[in-house]
Amino acid sequence: MNINRLSVMAFFCITGFSVNAKVVFDIKNKPEVLDTSRIFDIDEIVVVSQPKENYRLRMQALSSSSFSRNDMSSLKVNSLCDLSTYAPSFSMPDYGSRLTSSIYVRGIGSRINSPAIGLYVDGMPIINKSALNFYTYQLERIDVLRGPQGTLYGQNTEGGLIRLYTPNPMSYNGTDVKLSIGSHFLRNIEIAHYSKINDRFAFSVAGFYNGCNGFLRNTTTGERADKINEAGGKTRLVYDSGRHLFLDFVADYQYVKQNGFAYGLYDADKAVTADPASNYQNNYRRNIFNTGLTVRLKEENFDLNATTSYQYLKDYMLMDQDYMPADYMHLKQKQFQNAITEEITIKSKNDIRWKWTFGMFGSYMWLKTNAPVYFGEAMTKPISDKIQNVMYSAIVGSIAQKMIAGGMPESIAMEMAKSIVDKAGGVSLDMAMTVPGIFHTPHFNLGLFHESNINITDRLNATIGFRYDFSQTKIKYNTTAQMDMIASVMGSEATYTLSSHILNSAKDNFSQLLPKFGLTYRMDNNNSNLYISVSKGYRAGGYNIQMFSDILQTELMNNQSNAMNGDYDVPHTNEDYEKINKTIAYKPETSWNYEVGTHINLPDNAISFDVSAYLMQVNNQQLSVMAGNYGFGRMMVNAGKSQSCGIEATVRGKAFNNHLSWIVNYGFTHAVFKEYKDSIKVDGKNIQCDYKDKKIPYIPVHTVGADIAYRLDLAGSKIESLTFGANLSAQGKIYWDEANSYSQPFYALIGARVEGKIGNAILTLWGKNITNTRYNTFAIDSSATGTRYCFAQRGYPVQIGFDVRLSL
Structure with a gap:
């Protein structure tokens, strides 16, 4: 059998950090590595198509981090949450379910509604926030771009952008198998096959199963509060005519069933979090299916790309909203979403002084949410x-x-x-009291964009970009609060019903001009550079749906006396609906980001160094708070103005002929309110609070990530090499409320691994949080019981596991 070989400069090391290594690609058996001591960008070596950008990441005027396949293996990355702190200023806490996918970068983030960080998978934008947290497997590379990316990527990329890439079967062939087992019966299997049929057609198929019995027990139900089972499969079909036409089709399906939201009562004075104790076992189920087709026409002077995607989501959530053993209230929420996106770009490709990109983006999302709230005996x-x-x-x-x-x-x-x-x-x-509700919230978005890169001199490059972004958001709500009262008076029975039914709709249009300006100065022939940039970020406005139970409950409480003599339905006027529509609406959030930074390759290219400093000023800061008078559900409000400034740094390198590799990341974020006043209830009275200069909740002040590994080659042994590695993930202080009254102190998690390579197999013994550090990933206020309590999600304890990876 003839084996095709192609010699290129490529990336490989046992721990996966940047190194320029000469690789001989064996179409059947995977890359063979010849070590050198040079360091290059991952995006220089792991080649992926970029339909918009004309320069690699570390040559652009922005702060970014890239992770290769081996990086993700070394850091045990199975979801984006596992990348927290390993990219500076990046935090994606595990809030207890795949539904809650909050990502925070540079003081920007969101727990509900519109995301602040964008996500692209093989060129497809994932537009529903409920689908951002999924099992990541068989990825070739992850990019994390920090700061507003609105010019090229549009709304909801105000804090940054994450791009995921799967291996291209045109250049990566063979079969990969991964088996894992670990603490609390963690079990995992992944199988993938990549095949190049001929010079024009290639395909890949992959599947996985992942499960764990959980670490936290619900003391009321007796169940594990965080057990999970999930599975899925994906395929990729690639056609390359060899001259002009390139087709790339991807499809990915995942299903998850998990117990979630394992929140326990938090004692702030003692800094102790109790075990979960809700009377309902919180759980979440979700089906997601994402598919897309990219058509690329390669001409002599330009490339034309068109990506069409379809995205489907259907889920179910049961949440005990009081998190207490008594039955106060619980929510059952079902979401059903269909969405389509279309993006067309044209990009210059010749090595000329003016490099340009033009594009158009459009999306439409249909979203139906059925979210009845049930009030239990402890409430009624x-x-x-x-x-x-x-x-x-x-x-x-x-x-x-x-x-x-x-x-x-x-x-x-x-x-x-x-x-x-x-x-x-x-x-x-x-x-008996219930609040059923059905909400339709379609969303339309259209963007027109352009970016120019002009070589003013051989070393100085100017970037100028603009985007016009238009969005329309609608809501149609049909919800009722009903209180059934069965009265027995001196032997006589009567049933009275007090109800409030609201049925209406609203819509709003938003538009923004999103500019970007940057200057990059190349300092040497190794592409070390200095840059400055100014960019505008934007997050769309919209409507809250989780606060309707609070609105309707308030109406019932105010009309109790009207039901004493018989059935009563609360009437609503046009003025009432106008007031409701204003109450549920929130405005878009905008920001300006000012940044200066550098990407440096030190002498002999043994070490690379990235550092950036930024100032971000935010208007109409969107903030997730407990709803209204009773705190039933969360709502998005505009908190006025905030400001975030910070420093991000990454240094990575190799030594001892590539046997030692290391990376250290650090991010400092100072994110505070500049204008934010709110009214809170204390002893039944409304009190005005001014949160000026208070830290923004959920944002870690410091993020630290580090990894070090040493490879020991064993000549003449069945074990070809042993690699010893350790990593550190640390963050804090994190404030949990606007008043900064309670917080998570700075904490660090330490991991370790030993890898042995035997032929086509890599065996890994690993540990996570080996010091068994106790910490909280999340805390929340709740007043559902009538008393304000704080509940927290504990982080996972020490975990130990064993992996086997086979390349066939």
Whole structure:
């Protein structure tokens, strides 16, 4: 059998950090590595198509991080959460489910509604925030771009952009198998096959299963509160005519079923988080299917790219919203989404002084959310008891007044009236309350963009970009709050229903001009450079749906007396609906980012060094807070102005003829409110609070990530090499509320691994959080019980596992 070989400069090392290594690609058996000591960008070596950019990442006027396939293996990256802190200023905490995919970069982030960080997978934009957190496998590279990327990538990339790439079967062939087992019956299997049929056609297929029995137990239900099972498969088909036409089709399906939201009561004074204790076992199920087709026409002077994608999501969530053993309230939420996107770009390709890109982007998302809220006995009984007492007192008082009018002393009359009522059956009241709701929230987006890169001199490059972004968001809501009261009065029964039904719609249009300016100065022939940039970021406005139960509950409480004599439905006027629509709406968030930085390859290219400093000013900061008077659900509000500044640095290198490799990342983020006032309830009274200069919640002040590995070659042994590695992931301080009243101190997690290479197999013994550090990944306020409590999600304890990777 003939084996095709192609010698190129490529990236490979046992731990996966940047190194220029001469690689001989064996179409059947994978790359063979010949070590040198030079360091280059990962995006110089792991070749992927970039339909928009004319320069590699470290030659652009922006701060970025790239991770190769071996990086992800060394750091045990199975989701984007696992990259937290390994890219400076990047944090994606594990909030307890695949649904909650909050990503924070440079003081920008969002727990609900529109994301602040964009995500592209093989050129497809993933537009629903509920689909950002998924199992990542068989990836060739991940890019993390920090700072606004709105000019080329549009709205909701205000904090940055993440790009994921799968291996191209045209250049990567063979079969990969991975088996893992670990603590608490962590189990994992991945299988992938890549095949090049001929010079024009190649394909790949891959599948996985991942599961774990969980680490936290719900003390009320007895179940593991964080167990997970998920599986999926994907395929990629590539056609290359060899001259002008290139077709690339990808399809990816994943299903997850998990117990989630394992929040326990947090004692801020003792800094102790209890085990989860909700009476309902929180859980989440999700189906996602993403598919896309890229058509590329390669002409002599330009490339034309068109990417069309379809995205499907169907999920179900059960959440005990009070997180307590008593039954106060719980939510069942179902989402059903269909979305289509189309992006067309044309990019110059000749080595000329003016490099340009023009493009158009359009998307439409249909989203239906069915989110009924159920109120339990712990919530309804105090209300029914209050009404029951009022009814009892009124009946007893009426009977007593007649006796007093006949000349009986008041004290005796009251006692006799109570006796009469009690003997006749007394007064009792049972209550049931639900808030069903269906919400349609379609969203349309259109963007027109251009970017020019002009070589002013051989070393100085100017970047100028503009994007016009238009979006339309709509909401159609049909929701009801219903309180059924079954009253038994002195042997007679009656049922009264108090209800409030709201049915309406609203829409809003938003448009923005998103400019970008940058200067890059190349300092030497190794592409070391200095840069400055100014860019505008933008996050779309929209409508809250989780706060409707709070609105309707307020209406029921204000109309209790109207239901004492029979059924009553709260009427609504046009003015009421205008008030509701204003209450549920929030404005777009905009920001300006000012940045200076450098990408340096030190002498002999043994070390690369990246550093950046930035200032980001944000207007109409979108902030997730507990809804209204009762705190039933979360809502997005605009918090006025905020400011974020910081420093990001990465240094990586190799030594001892590439046997030692290392990387260190550090990010400092100072994110504070500059204008934000809010009203909170204390002892039933509204009090004005000014949060000026308070730290923005959920943003780690410091992020630190590091990895070091040493490879020991064993000549003449069945074990070809042993690699010893260790890594560090640290972050903090993280404030959990706007008042900065409680927080997570700085903490560090240490991991270690030993890898042995035997032929086509790599065996790895690994540990995560080997010091068993106790920390919280998330904390939240809840007033569902009538008292303000804090609940937190504990981080995972020490984990140990064993992997086997085979390349066939």
